[in-house]
Amino acid sequence: MYHQFDAVIVGAGGAGLMAALESSRVANVAVLSKLHPMRSHTGAAQGGIGAALGNHEEDHWEWHAFDTVKGGDFLCDQDAVEIMCRDAIDTVYELEHWGLPFSRTDRGLIDQRRFGGHTRNHGEGPVRRSCYAADRTGHMILQTLYQQCIKNRVHFYDEFQVVDVIIDNNRCHGVVALETRSGELHTFHAKAVLFATGGYGKVFKITSNAHAITGDGVALAWRHGIPIEDPEFYQFHPTGIYKLGILISEAARGEGAYLLNRTGERFMTRYAPTLKELAPRDMVSRYMLQEIREGRGIDGKDYLHLDMRHLGAEVINTKLPDITEFIRVYLGIEPITELVPTQPTAHYAMGGIPTDIDGRVTIDERNTPIAGFYAAGECACVSVHGANRLGTNSLVDIIVFGRRAGKHMAGFLKQADLPNLPSDPEGEARRQIEAIRAGTGRDASELRDVMQAEMMDKASVMRDRAGLEAVQATIEQLAEEFRNVRVRDKGTGFNTDLLEALELGYQLDISRCIVAGALARTESRGAHSRDDYPKRDDANWLKHTLAYARDGGVQLRYKPVVITRYQPVERKY
Amino acid sequence: MKVIYRIRRFDPEKGPEPYTSTFQVEMEPIDRVLDGLNLIKWHQDGTLTFRRSCAHGVCGSDAMVINGRNRLACKTLIRDVGSDISIEPIRGYRVIKDLVVDLEPFYAAYRSVMPYLINDEPVPVRERLQSPAERLRFEDTTKCILCAACTTSCPPFWANPEFIGPAAIVNAHRFIFDSRDRGGAERLRILNQRDGVWRCRTVFNCTEACPREIHITQAIEEVKRAILLNES
Numbered sequence: 001m002y003h004q005f006d007a008v009i010v011g012a013g014g015a016g017l018m019a020a021l022e023s024s025r026v027a028n029v030a031v032l033s034k035l036h037p038m039r040s041h042t043g044a045a046q047g048g049i050g051a052a053l054g055n056h057e058e059d060h061w062e063w064h065a066f067d068t069v070k071g072g073d074f075l076c077d078q079d080a081v082e083i084m085c086r087d088a089i090d091t092v093y094e095l096e097h098w099g100l101p102f103s104r105t106d107r108g109l110i111d112q113r114r115f116g117g118h119t120r121n122h123g124e125g126p127v128r129r130s131c132y133a134a135d136r137t138g139h140m141i142l143q144t145l146y147q148q149c150i151k152n153r154v155h156f157y158d159e160f161q162v163v164d165v166i167i168d169n170n171r172c173h174g175v176v177a178l179e180t181r182s183g184e185l186h187t188f189h190a191k192a193v194l195f196a197t198g199g200y201g202k203v204f205k206i207t208s209n210a211h212a213i214t215g216d217g218v219a220l221a222w223r224h225g226i227p228i229e230d231p232e233f234y235q236f237h238p239t240g241i242y243k244l245g246i247l248i249s250e251a252a253r254g255e256g257a258y259l260l261n262r263t264g265e266r267f268m269t270r271y272a273p274t275l276k277e278l279a280p281r282d283m284v285s286r287y288m289l290q291e292i293r294e295g296r297g298i299d300g301k302d303y304l305h306l307d308m309r310h311l312g313a314e315v316i317n318t319k320l321p322d323i324t325e326f327i328r329v330y331l332g333i334e335p336i337t338e339l340v341p342t343q344p345t346a347h348y349a350m351g352g353i354p355t356d357i358d359g360r361v362t363i364d365e366r367n368t369p370i371a372g373f374y375a376a377g378e379c380a381c382v383s384v385h386g387a388n389r390l391g392t393n394s395l396v397d398i399i400v401f402g403r404r405a406g407k408h409m410a411g412f413l414k415q416a417d418l419p420n421l422p423s424d425p426e427g428e429a430r431r432q433i434e435a436i437r438a439g440t441g442r443d444a445s446e447l448r449d450v451m452q453a454e455m456m457d458k459a460s461v462m463r464d465r466a467g468l469e470a471v472q473a474t475i476e477q478l479a480e481e482f483r484n485v486r487v488r489d490k491g492t493g494f495n496t497d498l499l500e501a502l503e504l505g506y507q508l509d510i511s512r513c514i515v516a517g518a519l520a521r522t523e524s525r526g527a528h529s530r531d532d533y534p535k536r537d538d539a540n541w542l543k544h545t546l547a548y549a550r551d552g553g554v555q556l557r558y559k560p561v562v563i564t565r566y567q568p569v570e571r572k573y
Numbered sequence: 574m575k576v577i578y579r580i581r582r583f584d585p586e587k588g589p590e591p592y593t594s595t596f597q598v599e600m601e602p603i604d605r606v607l608d609g610l611n612l613i614k615w616h617q618d619g620t621l622t623f624r625r626s627c628a629h630g631v632c633g634s635d636a637m638v639i640n641g642r643n644r645l646a647c648k649t650l651i652r653d654v655g656s657d658i659s660i661e662p663i664r665g666y667r668v669i670k671d672l673v674v675d676l677e678p679f680y681a682a683y684r685s686v687m688p689y690l691i692n693d694e695p696v697p698v699r700e701r702l703q704s705p706a707e708r709l710r711f712e713d714t715t716k717c718i719l720c721a722a723c724t725t726s727c728p729p730f731w732a733n734p735e736f737i738g739p740a741a742i743v744n745a746h747r748f749i750f751d752s753r754d755r756g757g758a759e760r761l762r763i764l765n766q767r768d769g770v771w772r773c774r775t776v777f778n779c780t781e782a783c784p785r786e787i788h789i790t791q792a793i794e795e796v797k798r799a800i801l802l803n804e805s
Contacts (some may be wrong), residue, residue, distance in 0.1 A: 035626055035632075035634070036634075036676070036680075038632075038633065038718070038719050039624075039626050039627075039633065039634050040631040040632075041626070041627065041632075041633055043627070043631055043718070044627050044629075044631050044632070092700075093699055093700055095646075096700040097688075097696045097700075097701065098690060098700060099689065099692075099751065099753065100716050100747075101708060101711070101712075101753070102700070102708075103708065104703055104705045104707075104708050105702065105705075106638025106705065108702035108703050108707075109699075109702070110700050110703050115600070129692075133715075134712075136631075136716070137713075139631060139716075140715065143715075144690075147688050147689035147690070148689060149690060150688065151687075151689040152686055179612070181669060210626040210627040210628065210632060211626050211627075211628060212626045215640075221756075243631075246628075246629045249713070315744055322631070326629060326630075329630070329648060329650070330603070330605075330629070330650075331603075332603070336691055408633075442613070443616075443619070445614075445615030451617075487619060488618065488619025488620055489618065489619045489620040490597075490623075491584065491586045491587075492586060493585070493586060493669070494622055494670040494671060495622075495624075495675055496614075497614070497619040498618065498623055546619060562670065
């Protein structure tokens with residue numbers, strides 16, 4: 001089936017909805033999402049959105065920018081960080097004006113709390129910068145934006161899985177999508193396409209991410225010659241629920257919770273004397289692993305304790321109600337009186353589709369844009385998070401850059417023409433789907449189990465050459481087997497077996513890029529930690545990775561980091 | 574432990590009648606019912622179809638009838654439901670395939686109550702002020718994840734699918750009692766219509782079904798009272 005719009009937005013989380021609100025005022029825009037918008041993973045964000053409102057104490061967007069750059073281990077593009085931290089303030093007010101039910105101070109202002117890596121005056125001590133709505137800030141953002149979309153009559157196509165993007169002559173002008181319910185392919189012909197397809201946490205076994213977070217948009221762009229920027233920088237959040245990976249927000253530590261090892265020691269005071277548990281996530285996760293490796297995990301196992309008991313029932317029940325419920329439901333533990341078993345959990349992709357500060361997708365070291373193609377949110381790499389994202393900045397990123405991308409796209413639509421479609425635009429997607437239907441090899445679920453276990457074991461918090469080479473060989477083997485992958489459901493309508501197989505293809509592409517980037521980068525920076533290269537190496541590695549698909553493999557190139565105000569210094573907290 | 578899943582199935586491409594499939598899965602008491610469905614799909618029968626995403630009770634995809642009660646499969650542990658589990662799709666909407674139902678009428682009811690802040694007054698440069706007490710007034714109904722567990726457990730809704738249903742009323746409540754909103758009278762007018770709030774018979778099924786523990790029946794009663802006060 002054929003559809004024509006001015007623009008197509010793929011993904012209906014925070015970034016996609018923000019771009020839709022911005023662009024649909026002036027153009028005919030369709031939003032495609034593989035889930036109903038209210039199921040998007042933005043809704044799982046808990047702790048808050050960072051903005052220097054100063055509602056409790058002095059704060060400045062420049063301090064926020066410095067913390068972001070230092071937290072990102074100096075791999076952030078600082079021009080983009082400055083825009084994000086400055087725009088964050090008006091953005092939070094705008095969300096409030098749209099009805100977002102923030103928690104309030106006694107004076108009726110938006111309440112703010114402490115969060116990892118956010119400091120007063122360049123590291124003097126923690127600052128209250130995270131604007132929050134209990135511990136369901138993402139849920140409230142997703143609701144508020146979707147509500148505004150209903151008010152503005154945005155055009156949605158729910159449960160449409162995008163399976164190809166139409167790019168030729170350096171011009172993007174549509175997508176091909178599989179309608180889940182009917183199993184039919186649809187071509188959406190448009191002057192511009194905006195990807196807001198989210199991250200790829202499901203390449204790892206233990207993750208806070210939803211089942212749907214499989215990197216679809218990033219992989220589709222990659223298959224069309226667009227690189228993945230900084231794929232090796234993947235964040236592990238320190239406090240996942242043991243074995244399940246479900247997130248326990250950093251807000252718990254922001255409100256004062258401790259991490260304890262088997263001896264009951266508050267070990268973070270040794271590693272980060274000023275910020276302690278509120279050091280950036282990469283450091284806390286790494287030190288947790290170090291405690292475990294040195295035999296100080298609880299009962300000698302691979303987890304540690306989060307101690308919330310001293311916060312008291314009032315704070316726990318009113319400021320952290322949802323995570324408290326998760327702990328009660330999934331662990332059967334009462335956090336008011338008991339210790340909570342936690343371990344690092346795969347959480348957030350700093351890398352993604354390279355874009356400039358207006359969300360335009362760029363394809364090379366000189367940031368050459370590809371006309372009509374935009375990306376925003378976790379699938380994109382602006383890069384505001386560098387080698388490690390600070391807590392609360394994911395929500396800032398999706399709102400600020402979702403809007404900027406939507407706004408720039410709206411301008412582009414005014415002067416752009418609608419290029420003719422190539423002949424048979426659905427051909428490649430149809431061939432892929434038919435190949436999967438005809439496959440006779442192993443089930444997608446078997447291949448996925450191996451991928452997730454190996455990526456977790458060898459390409460997560462700590463890495464080294466031997467492990468990365470081993471996982472690289474495994475992933476190549478899985479990619480080969482994927483060519484003959486089998487699905488059990490041969491039906492047409494609502495075939496989620498087929499969708500999961502397609503998703504596995506995307507996950508394997510991304511895994512290859514993560515491992516290739518990690519193997520080449522012989523230093524430790526932010527979330528990328530090499531046992532065999534434990535130091536940061538600015539002389540050789542202060543640069544972004546660009547991982548391309550070339551000749552059936554991954555080709556790596558590099559581009560410089562934009563530095564404006566902050567020269568790299570050693571990270572101490 | 575061995576757990577038996579008895580699942581109500583339907584696939585229009587295979588035949589017009591629903592049927593039941595039985596599976597046996599090796600699980601732990603602390604596993605989620607959703608984990609078992611995934612194990613079946615991945616290792617026994619890839620055609621088994623259901624919606625799921627976050628797997629920890631915040632996205633609202635996997636409401637289903639588990640041992641006769643509406644629950645989220647990802648928020649229900651095996652130890653709470655035993656080793657012999659019956660699962661059916663939620664009731665009152667057309668079944669598309671297995672446990673997947675057509676929720677469009679549910680979303681249409683949600684959209685009909687104008688679920689967005691209405692306030693045309695000029696906005697301040699900074700945030701509007703709202704006291705913690707004003708904020709607390711509608712805290713409970715902000716938690717809704719639109720999973721449809723409440724509406725599809727409601728006997729008046731089963732009897733009359735035109736009834737707007739508890740979920741839509743909950744989302745109207747969230748704005749009616751927000752001190753910043755100015756659209757309350759219009760929403761109350763909508764809910765005062767024939768298929769609005771008065772179809773509620775105070776059965777409390779919705780409150781029992783809500784995986785977010787929203788006091789739904791109480792919220793509906795508050796809306797009813799607001800309509801009466803508004804009219805008098």
